[in-house]
Amino acid sequence: MREIVILGSTGSIGRQALDVIRRFPDKMRIAGLAAGRNWPLLVEQIREFHPRAVALAGEEEARELEHHLVPGELPEIFCGSEGLVAVATSIDSGVVLNALTGTMGLVPTVAALQKGLDIALANKETLVAAGELVMALAREKGAKILPVDSEHSAIWQCLVGQPQNRVGKIILTASGGPFHKEPADLSRVTVAQALAHPNWRMGKKITIDSATLMNKGLEVLEAHWLFAVDYDQIEVVVHPQSIIHSMVEFVDGSVMAQLGLPDMRLPIQYALSYPDRWPNELPRVNWFALGGLTFEPPDTERFPCLALAYAAGRAGGTMPAVLNAANEIAVEAFLAGGIGFTRIQQIVAGVMEEHEVVSRPVLEEILAADQWARQKALEKARG
Numbered sequence: 001m002r003e004i005v006i007l008g009s010t011g012s013i014g015r016q017a018l019d020v021i022r023r024f025p026d027k028m029r030i031a032g033l034a035a036g037r038n039w040p041l042l043v044e045q046i047r048e049f050h051p052r053a054v055a056l057a058g059e060e061e062a063r064e065l066e067h068h069l070v071p072g073e074l075p076e077i078f079c080g081s082e083g084l085v086a087v088a089t090s091i092d093s094g095v096v097l098n099a100l101t102g103t104m105g106l107v108p109t110v111a112a113l114q115k116g117l118d119i120a121l122a123n124k125e126t127l128v129a130a131g132e133l134v135m136a137l138a139r140e141k142g143a144k145i146l147p148v149d150s151e152h153s154a155i156w157q158c159l160v161g162q163p164q165n166r167v168g169k170i171i172l173t174a175s176g177g178p179f180h181k182e183p184a185d186l187s188r189v190t191v192a193q194a195l196a197h198p199n200w201r202m203g204k205k206i207t208i209d210s211a212t213l214m215n216k217g218l219e220v221l222e223a224h225w226l227f228a229v230d231y232d233q234i235e236v237v238v239h240p241q242s243i244i245h246s247m248v249e250f251v252d253g254s255v256m257a258q259l260g261l262p263d264m265r266l267p268i269q270y271a272l273s274y275p276d277r278w279p280n281e282l283p284r285v286n287w288f289a290l291g292g293l294t295f296e297p298p299d300t301e302r303f304p305c306l307a308l309a310y311a312a313g314r315a316g317g318t319m320p321a322v323l324n325a326a327n328e329i330a331v332e333a334f335l336a337g338g339i340g341f342t343r344i345q346q347i348v349a350g351v352m353e354e355h356e357v358v359s360r361p362v363l364e365e366i367l368a369a370d371q372w373a374r375q376k377a378l379e380k381a382r383g
């Protein structure tokens with residue numbers, strides 16, 4: 001029986017992960033759950049999955065949770081960022097599924113890796129901000145990083161049994177998001193329009209990142225670290241149908257692709273079942289209903305965030321953490337109605353310009369760069 005901890009159990013990935021785990025009661029059991037503010041949903045999850053340890057963002061939510069459970073149902077309750085670490089390290093073996101949003105996922109990932117635990121990683125911001133450090137720690141501790149992002153799961157699946165040094169390039173597919181074709185002027189798009197993703201139902205932050213193409217940029221950085229490929233070997237291709245989840249071109253020109261319906265339960269299940277595959281009842285591709293599969297180059301003039309991410313990756317050191325933190329603040333400001341859509345890219349570019357890169361940073365330097373970038377981005381969003 002595999003013990004699983006889910007950080008971010010009340011979110012889009014967290015809920016879908018619980019749906020996967022619910023289907024395999026003889027293979028996995030939930031040992032720990034962590035959420036932010038949604039204590040009512042966490043109460044339901046505790047009643048169904050009986051974790052030993054849980055965490056919530058604040059003490060008030062933790063008190064509410066305690067009041068709504070009877071003593072026999074009560075797990076150990078933690079809160080705050082220490083609570084995330086406590087739950088992440090509450091098992092001795094098994095998998096920690098990190099489905100938190102943003103850099104808050106970094107410290108609990110590092111803590112779990114230090115204990116030698118495998119990480120099923122949805123929280124791409126962890127690798128964007130601290131890819132070198134996280135991958136080195138995983139190697140040192142003999143822990144696996146199991147990709148959950150559908151694109152990285154696809155690449156991982158294409159690479160099974162292949163010689164790593166024979167990869168020519170990685171082809172990351174992108175849906176193009178809600179503004180792929182129009183409107184021509186993106187400065188006036190509303191929050192509701194930006195949240196209306198054509199193919200995927202996801203949390204708000206990643207949905208806005210998909211609309212700006214920053215999500216694809218973050219995925220380029222994630223792929224660089226996960227698969228040890230240069231930025232020149234990572235190509236982004238817009239594929240609006242989201243059926244091919246990504247591809248690998250080998251040095252002999254042969255291309256392997258992984259296909260499936262856009263349903264995150266599939267990559268979540270693969271990360272949890274790896275190296276096995278388990279039968280399931282998820283919907284299958286109906287080839288005759290698909291119509292065509294199409295491919296286009298991304299428009300980096302309309303969507304400069306993708307180019308900013310490549311630039312941050314090539315600059316290296318603390319720059320990707322700065323890109324990521326500035327983007328988190330800019331996206332929050334956009335969602336709160338404080339800035340327009342195209343200000344997101346301007347704020348990120350402005351903060352990156354002011355940053356002096358620290359090369360080969362340790363964790364504290366990454367967290368300091370993250371805090372610095374948040375402050376700078378806030379000033380720009382308010383100004």
Ligand SMILES: NC(=O)c1ccc[n+]([C@@H]2O[C@H](COP(=O)([O-])OP(=O)(O)OC[C@H]3O[C@@H](n4cnc5c(N)ncnc54)[C@H](OP(=O)(O)O)[C@@H]3O)[C@@H](O)[C@H]2O)c1
Nearest residue numbers: 008010011012013035036037038057099122123124202203
């Ligand atoms: N959704 C997708 O389809 C998808 C696909 C690929 C990759 N990803 C990646 O997966 C990650 C999660 O995305 P998502 O869409 O699932 O996000 P989401 O729906 O916004 O969920 C975020 C989770 O984090 C929790 N959280 C927020 N603040 C917290 C805090 N201070 N302390 C503890 N927990 C906190 C939330 O709890 P509350 O809701 O209780 O506040 C929620 O459980 C992101 O890195 C995203 O890029 C997502």
